[in-house]
Amino acid sequence: MAEGEFFRAASPQEAAGLLAQHGGSARVLAGGTDLMVAVNKRMFKPQVIIYLGDAGMSGISQEGDALLIGAATPLSVIQASPLVADKTPLLAAAIKQMASPAIRNAGTIGGNLANASPAADTATPLLALGASLKLVGAKGEREVPLAEFFTGPGQSVLGADEIIAQVKVPAQPAEAKWAYRKVGKRKAQSLSVVSVAVYCSISGGQVSGAAIALGAVAPTPLLAQDAAGLLQGKTLDEATIAAAAKAAAEATSPIDDARGTAWYRKRASEAVVKQLLTELAG
Ligand SMILES: Cc1cc2nc3c(=O)[nH]c(=O)nc-3n(C[C@H](O)[C@H](O)[C@H](O)COP(=O)(O)OP(=O)(O)OC[C@H]3O[C@@H](n4cnc5c(N)ncnc54)[C@H](O)[C@@H]3O)c2cc1C
Structure with a gap:
């Protein structure tokens, strides 16, 4: 098969079966906005493409x-x-x-x-x-x-x-507080330099559950569990927020790349977490 094969999987099981059958030469294709960029840049050339758009996986x-x-x-x-x-x-x-x-x-x-x-x-x-x-x-x-x-x-x-x-x-409980911010080089069509999602349940003025997640500042998207732990049972006051923001930045291990330096990403992580928690404190 010189030019490659294209399959339209009718179910997730069929897609998985085709992957097992064709091994490392196969790739699944969804929207193609990552995969086809890589193919066009000749980063690799899949021999078998398995399209997922008809596999009953949308909704x-x-x-x-x-x-x-x-x-x-x-x-x-x-x-x-x-x-x-x-x-x-x-x-x-x-x-x-x-x-x-x-x-x-x-x-x-x-x-x-x-x-x-x-x-x-x-x-x-x-x-x-x-x-x-x-x-x-x-x-x-x-x-x-x-x-x-x-x-x-x-x-x-x-x-x-x-x-x-x-x-x-x-589902987020209706009373939960949340905030999201993406820092990019442009407002649209731009990968994150830093992104932060914060999520808090507050009862009786104290945090009863919290999560802080950061993107583009570590080898994987990061859940800053120690930082979120510092909020547990506390009031969202200035000192608590500052401590959590510092801990979140300490959990990051960013790199320098074309979009930003590691130095900037670490400082932006702390600043954005602080900003978002302050917004939640209202
Ligand atoms: C101009 C431009 C701007 C972009 N901006 C952003 C941005 O702001 N933020 C951002 O996060 N991303 C951005 N992206 C990246 C991309 O659009 C997203 O990651 C998108 O969600 C990829 O989905 P897709 O369906 O197109 O994936 P595809 O390109 O079809 O697949 C991507 C990879 O995942 C595999 N795959 C796809 N679906 C599955 C599945 N269900 N199970 C297992 N493997 C699967 C494929 O084999 C491939 O390896 C941008 C891309 C472009 C070209």
Whole structure:
């Protein structure tokens, strides 16, 4: 097969079966906004492409206290969903700031996560909300917390014959406080230099649960657990916020690249976490 083969999988199981059959020469294709850029740059040439758009993996529904988002759901559909706006507004806010309308029409949530970029913009809100992924492989399926999914830049626990079929996102309680900020070189069509999602439950004036997630400041999207722990049981006052912001920055291990220096990213991490927690303190 010199020029390659193209398959339209009719189900996640069929896609996984095709991956198992064709091994390392195969890649799944969702919106193509990462994959085709890499192919066009001749970073690799897949011999077999398995398209996921007809695999029944697109759509958003509610199951109990969680939203189930098909991995092949375009970002623009998630952004426009009244269910997402109502139940997980933190995710909607992050997607709104991604890329451009054209890229959001093609790009999918599963592609963004599977690509495993440290700057993947859906990863920070999903980490803060405690999302998990349904992975379907040739031999069965498993559920993996997103916090355990990423292992390095472009790397994850996804097996060679596995695909992400679904993202499960716990709904935000109506009283929960949240904020998201993306720092990029431009306002649109720009990868994050730093992104931060914060999420807090507050009862009786004290924090009863908190999560702080940062993007583009470590080899993987990062859940700053020690920093969030410093908020637990506390009032969101100036000293508590400053301590948490400092701890969040200490958890980062950024690099210099074309978009920003490690020095800037560490300082911006602290500043943005501080800013967002101060906003939550109201
Ligand atoms: C101009 C431009 C601007 C961009 N701006 C942003 C931005 O602001 N923020 C951001 O985070 N990203 C940005 N991106 C990156 C990209 O658009 C997103 O990561 C997008 O969500 C990728 O989804 P996709 O469906 O296009 O993935 P694809 O390109 O189809 O796939 C990406 C990778 O994931 C694999 N894959 C896809 N779906 C699955 C699945 N369900 N299971 C397993 N593996 C899968 C593919 O094999 C491939 O390796 C930008 C890209 C471009 C070209």
